[in-house]
Amino acid sequence: MTQLHMGVEAPVVVDRRTLVGYDNYAAAQRTVDALSDAGFPVENVAIVGSDLRMEETVTGRMTNGRAALAGAGSGLVFGLVVGAFLGLFTSTTLSFFVLVLWAGLWGALMGAAFGFLNHFFTGGKRDFASRSAIVAGRYDVLVAASHVDHARAVLDGGARPADTVVVEPPASAGVYDPAAQRPIAPEQRRP
Incomplete structure (x- = not known):
């Protein structure tokens, strides 16, 4: 296998x-x-x-108009981003700004329409806005x-x-002489 x-x-x-x-x-x-x-x-x-536990905090009443306004805001941002991206491929600065503004306008209109329709078709079953959080x-x-x-x-x-550890030096390290400011080597054995 x-x-x-x-x-x-x-x-x-x-x-x-x-x-x-x-x-x-x-x-x-x-x-x-x-x-x-x-x-x-x-x-x-x-x-x-x-x-x-999940906590849902109600932030206010949701109406068709408020849903359309929220959708328009989201659509505007989306339209501006798409317009700016497409505007990178234009030949003049004026056409860049015109494209960005038109894309923002169309994004806001489409967002408002979708926001309105989305809330309208709920049939009043959820007429409030809220935010959710999971808390312990x-x-x-x-x-x-x-x-x-x-x-x-x-x-x-x-x-x-x-932060430091004291380590005993091995015998082969010699002794440190503070007056000379250097270690004194141990005597070497001669055969």
Whole structure:
């Protein structure tokens, strides 16, 4: 059997632990920002929203006229973009601007017609405008299990690890002489 490889890698599963949980996204974002400001490796952090729900906020009443006006605005923008693109192939500046304006006008007229007809044929079943958003009831800040103790220490104001590591030099490195400002090489053995 032949297996097709589409170049999509399986996601890497990381063992994450909950560091803190909040009721709003801004608080979770502030926590990640505090970790980042303290030098914590934030590539090991995730904000996960749970208890998702869809919220639809009504922005106003929708009438045939308002639908036509909204359609005209969308059509105008579309017409201007198409007109500008086609205008690139004209020979004079005047013909460019005339083409852009005509395309904008026709776009606005067609958009208004489609907006009006689209709302008219709903038969009054949806006479309001709205916008939708998916929001979470809870936001958890998760950290890779290998870094969770370090993250807790950073949030608790504990000492963070130093940027440098003290390494004992090998015996073959010699001793540093501050007066001479250079290392003194160890004596070499003679056979």
